Amino acid sequence: MSRCSQCGELTIPKIEDSTAPDPVADISSTAHHSRLLSTNEPPPEGPVLAYIHDVVSKTSLRLATVDKNITDLRAHLKQLEDERSLLSDSLQKNISITSPLRRMPPEVLAEVFFWTLPEEYKEPAKIDQSPWVLGHICSRWRTIALSIPFLWSKFYIARATDEPNLYPPLPMIETQIQRTRTLNIHFFGSETGCSASQVEIFELLSKHSGRWEELSIQLTSALVPRLSALQGRLHSLRKLWVQWDVEDSAEGVDSLECFQSAPSLVDAGFVGEARFIPVLLPLHQLTVYRVDGPWKDHQEALRAATNLIEARIGLMYQREPWPPSNDAVIDMLHLRRLSVSHFNILRALRAPALVGICINHVTSPTDGMTRELDAFFIRSPCTPQQLCFTGSIEASIAAEVLNKYPCISTCVFVFDEATQFASTAFAAVTSMFARADTTPRLNQICIGSYEPFMIDYSGLLEMFEARRNADQPLRKATVLMSGWAPDPAIIARLHALKRAGLDLSFGAEGPNHLNSWIYAAPNFGVL
Structure with a gap:
C-alpha cells in the first residue's frame, strides 16, 4: 500500500488470485481436489496431496496480504476520522465567532432567559434545567444570568414522595436565595412525602420570609405551625394562594391568621380540602380575591374589600339555600373581572365597571341563567367585553346570551370534563359560532379543556373559516386542548388560516394558560 505522489491518496496494489488452479497442474489432481472439498475422504499420497499443500500455501500468503491491507485501511480510516473531527470542531468554532448571538445585547438575552424558565417543575431543580444550566454555557451567559435576580426568584417544591433525596438539596436552595432579592415560593406539601425534608426546606425559606413576594402553598399538618409562626414577618408578600393536601392536614385548625398583618398583600385566595377554614386577610387593601367558601363568609369579605378589581367566588361549602331574598346588594364599584361558581351569585352583586365575566361549572339545565344575567346587567349598567363559560353549556343558551349583549367581543369556553357530553357540547359550540347571525x-x-376528549377538528376549522368570511371577521382564536392531536391535514389548514391573517394559537398548553382565562389561581387547581 502506498500514497500517490501527486494527490496523496492511498493506493492499494492489485492482488493476484493465489487460489486459482495452476494451469499446468494435473487435471486429475484438480478434479480429485474438488471432490475432496465436499467429502471427508483422506487425500491420497502423491500429486494430489502436493497440489493441496500448494493451494494452502498460496491461500495463506494471500490471506496475510489481505489482512495487512485491511489493517492499513483501518489505520488510514482512523486518521481520516480524527482529521474530520478536528476540521469539524474548527469549523464550528469559527462559525460561532460570526454568530449574531455574540452581539446580542444583554437585555435581549435576559428576555430569552426568562422564556426558558419552566412553567412548573415535575421534579427537583437540576443543573441541566433553567436557570442553572445558563451558567454552564459560557462566562458571558453566566455573568448575565447572575445579574438578573428575577431568574432565580421562583422556588418550586413539588414532589409527593417519601424519598428525601428527591427534594432539592439545601445547598442548591441556599445558593439560589443568595442570587435573588425577592422570593416567589410555590410549595406543594404532601402528607405522603418526606415530612422531615419538607419542614427542613420550608424553615430554610422562612428565614427569608421578609423577602417573599409570592406564596402558593399546599399545607400539611407539619407545615401549618411553621407557617403560623411567620405572623408579622411577611412584609413584602403581595400574592397568596393557600390550599390543603388532605382533610387531615387541617385537623385542629380553625383559621389562619398570619396573613392578616401582611402590609403589601393585594392578591389572595384559598380553598379547603373538605371543610372551610378561613384565612384572615387585610381585605381593605386587596385588589384580587379568589376564595371558595360559604356565602356568609363571602358576603362579609366582599363588603370589606372595597378596592377589588378581580374576584373569583366559589360556593363549594354552601350547605343551606342561597341566597336569601332579603340580602342587600353588594356594591363592587372598581370590579372589572368577575368569576362565579354559579350564576345565582350575580343577584347579590352590582359591578358597574365590569368588562369580563365568567360563569364556572355550567351544567344542564341552565334554567334561569339568562334571567340572572339580564338582571345583573340592568343593575350594573356596564359594557361587558369578555364572556366565559366553563363546564358543558348548551349552545342554544350560549347563543341566546351572546346575541343579547352585542358589546361582547371575546368569548371563552373551557370544557372541564372528559365526557361524551363535553364532546357533544364542543361540537354544538363550534357549530353555533359558524353561523353568521351569531354574535356579529x-x-x-x-x-x-383541562381533560382530553374526542374533538371534531373539521367542525372547528369550518367554524374558523366561516367566521373569517363574516361581515365582522374573526381576528384572533386560541385553542388549548389537553390531548391536542390533529392529523397533518388539519394542521396544514390551521397554518393556512394563520397565513391568511388570523391570529391563531393552538396546542396542548399547561393549565396556567386556561386559568388566566377564567381568573383562577396559577400553578394550583382551579376552584
Whole structure:
C-alpha cells in the first residue's frame, strides 16, 4: 500500500488470485481436489496431496496480504476520522465567532432567559434545567444570568414522595436565595412525602420570609405551625394562594391568621380540602380575591374589600339555600373581572365597571341563567367585553346570551370534563359560532379543556373559516386542548388560516394558560 505522489491518496496494489488452479497442474489432481472439498475422504499420497499443500500455501500468503491491507485501511480510516473531527470542531468554532448571538445585547438575552424558565417543575431543580444550566454555557451567559435576580426568584417544591433525596438539596436552595432579592415560593406539601425534608426546606425559606413576594402553598399538618409562626414577618408578600393536601392536614385548625398583618398583600385566595377554614386577610387593601367558601363568609369579605378589581367566588361549602331574598346588594364599584361558581351569585352583586365575566361549572339545565344575567346587567349598567363559560353549556343558551349583549367581543369556553357530553357540547359550540347571525361583533374566540376528549377538528376549522368570511371577521382564536392531536391535514389548514391573517394559537398548553382565562389561581387547581 502506498500514497500517490501527486494527490496523496492511498493506493492499494492489485492482488493476484493465489487460489486459482495452476494451469499446468494435473487435471486429475484438480478434479480429485474438488471432490475432496465436499467429502471427508483422506487425500491420497502423491500429486494430489502436493497440489493441496500448494493451494494452502498460496491461500495463506494471500490471506496475510489481505489482512495487512485491511489493517492499513483501518489505520488510514482512523486518521481520516480524527482529521474530520478536528476540521469539524474548527469549523464550528469559527462559525460561532460570526454568530449574531455574540452581539446580542444583554437585555435581549435576559428576555430569552426568562422564556426558558419552566412553567412548573415535575421534579427537583437540576443543573441541566433553567436557570442553572445558563451558567454552564459560557462566562458571558453566566455573568448575565447572575445579574438578573428575577431568574432565580421562583422556588418550586413539588414532589409527593417519601424519598428525601428527591427534594432539592439545601445547598442548591441556599445558593439560589443568595442570587435573588425577592422570593416567589410555590410549595406543594404532601402528607405522603418526606415530612422531615419538607419542614427542613420550608424553615430554610422562612428565614427569608421578609423577602417573599409570592406564596402558593399546599399545607400539611407539619407545615401549618411553621407557617403560623411567620405572623408579622411577611412584609413584602403581595400574592397568596393557600390550599390543603388532605382533610387531615387541617385537623385542629380553625383559621389562619398570619396573613392578616401582611402590609403589601393585594392578591389572595384559598380553598379547603373538605371543610372551610378561613384565612384572615387585610381585605381593605386587596385588589384580587379568589376564595371558595360559604356565602356568609363571602358576603362579609366582599363588603370589606372595597378596592377589588378581580374576584373569583366559589360556593363549594354552601350547605343551606342561597341566597336569601332579603340580602342587600353588594356594591363592587372598581370590579372589572368577575368569576362565579354559579350564576345565582350575580343577584347579590352590582359591578358597574365590569368588562369580563365568567360563569364556572355550567351544567344542564341552565334554567334561569339568562334571567340572572339580564338582571345583573340592568343593575350594573356596564359594557361587558369578555364572556366565559366553563363546564358543558348548551349552545342554544350560549347563543341566546351572546346575541343579547352585542358589546361582547371575546368569548371563552373551557370544557372541564372528559365526557361524551363535553364532546357533544364542543361540537354544538363550534357549530353555533359558524353561523353568521351569531354574535356579529365577536372578533376573538378562545376554546380550551383541562381533560382530553374526542374533538371534531373539521367542525372547528369550518367554524374558523366561516367566521373569517363574516361581515365582522374573526381576528384572533386560541385553542388549548389537553390531548391536542390533529392529523397533518388539519394542521396544514390551521397554518393556512394563520397565513391568511388570523391570529391563531393552538396546542396542548399547561393549565396556567386556561386559568388566566377564567381568573383562577396559577400553578394550583382551579376552584
